[in-house]
Amino acid sequence: MTTIMHLIDTTGPGGAEDVFITLADQLRHHQLDSLVVIRGEGYVADTLRARGLEPVIIPAKGSFNVKLVWRLARLVLKHRVSLIQSHLLGSNVYAAITGLATGTPVVATYHGMVDVAPDERFRWLKRTMMKWGIKRYVAVSDSLSQRIQQLGLLDAIRTRVIYNGIDVAAYAIEPSNALREQLQIPADSLLIGALGNIRQPKRYDVLLDALAKCHGERPVVLAIAGDPKAKLIDALKQQAKELGLEQVHFLGFVSDTPAYLAGLDLFVLCSDSEGFSISTIEALACGLPMVLTRCGGPEEIIGDSRELAHFASPADSDDLAAKLTQAMQAIAKGDTRSAAARAWVTQRFSMEAMLAGYLSVYRELGVDCQVPQLTAEEGR
Structure with missing residues (x-):
């Protein structure tokens, strides 16, 4: 069986990590074997094991770890790896070097601008290694691809855009009061929810400022x-x-995302930069009303269907407060769950569509795999 090596340099929960796990897991249903290599224990390792995948753990630190390259090359040769699929800048660099050393094609996925910071240490050397060692670049949105290419960090001819996808059916659940009961929230309150690791680009500070400026008819809980x-x-x-x-x-990390979203009245994303935004398509799959910032991925996800979301300018608490107030007013008039939002995700951002995109790239590079035919609803 053809073996794909999957490589990522982070171990905690996140959008890139979930795509990494999904690919390694689901490709096994397409006559491919997955060899998964990670840096340590944590969320990624635990989730892989829960899906029947035992990861190879290689601890590695530093800007350039020769031992890691040597061990990766040994694994490639031992398992007769046909292709290396890497995610995020650090792993993309190591995958490129390993690909050059072993003659193995590399597909490198970029999930956000943080992957390709202009002030990255050893940037010139890393760019050179990637230029020679990566056969295909994948960006998770058109906007991300364009921004990275403007910095001269991707080769447009070798770049493909593949949107992240989710198991849409997992989000087809009824609204629930479980979260309200857990938080002991009064029944007459409006529950606004955000979903994303607490990091600076998520701009939860702006959200708090905006919330303090909102004026609604119902008490608001965040x-x-x-x-x-x-x-x-x-x-x-x-x-x-x-x-x-x-x-x-x-709330900290929430493992059951559909259940969390099912308890909300309104979803908000307040980032100043998003390569894509899996949380946005998850909220859409639940049919939630939403307020989003124009930060890259979200507006590309929504596209021409602007009735699915209220958009605010990033890092602007006044504008965000105004859009939150508009959304609250719409909810008061009966704008709650949306079947159109669920259909939008099914048609464009399904897990099946994402897998078909990656399998098509693998076939371009000579991997013997069958690319599934998408239904009309799963196509983009």
Whole structure:
């Protein structure tokens, strides 16, 4: 059986990590074997094991780890790997070097601008290695592809855009009061929720400022689900206190995303930069009303169907407050769950469509695999 090596340099929860796990898992249903290599224990390792995939763990630190390249090359030769699929800048560089050393084609996926920071250490050397060692670049949105190419960090001819996809059926669940009961929220309150690791680009500070400026008919409660970074979450808690926001709940990492979203009245994404935004398509799959910032991926996801979301300018708490207020007013008039939002995701951002995109790229590079035929609903 043809073997694909999957490589990523992060271990915690996140959008890129979920795509990494999904590919490694689902490609096994397409006559491919997955060899998964990660840097350590954590969310990724645990989730892989739960899906019957035992990862190879190679701890590696530093800007350039020769031992890691040597071990990767040995694994490629031992398992007769036909292609290396890597994610995020660090792994993309190591995959490129390993591909050059072993003659193995590399597909490298970029999930956001953080992957290709202009001030990246050893940038010139890394760019050179990737230029020679990567056969296909994948960007998770057109906007991300264009921004990266403007920096001269991708080869347009070798770049493909493949949108991230989700198991849409998993989000087809009825609204639930479980989250309200967990948080002991009054029945007459409006529950706004955000979903994304607590990191600076997510701009939860702007969201808190905006929330303090909102004026709605119902009491507002905010829930933020995402892996916390200690310094940031402490600062956010202090900010909420100073703003007099008493109903702000930091839930930490939430494993059951559909259940969390099913408990919300309104979804908000307030980032200043998103390569794509899996949380946006997850919220769409639940049919939630939403307020999003124009930060790259979200507006590309929504496209021409602007009735599916209210858009605010990034890092602008006044504009975000205005759009949140508009969304609350629409909900008060009966604008709640949307069947059109669910259909939009099914037609464009299904897991099947994502897999078909990657399998098509693999076939371009000579991998013997069958690309599934998508139904009209699963096509883009």
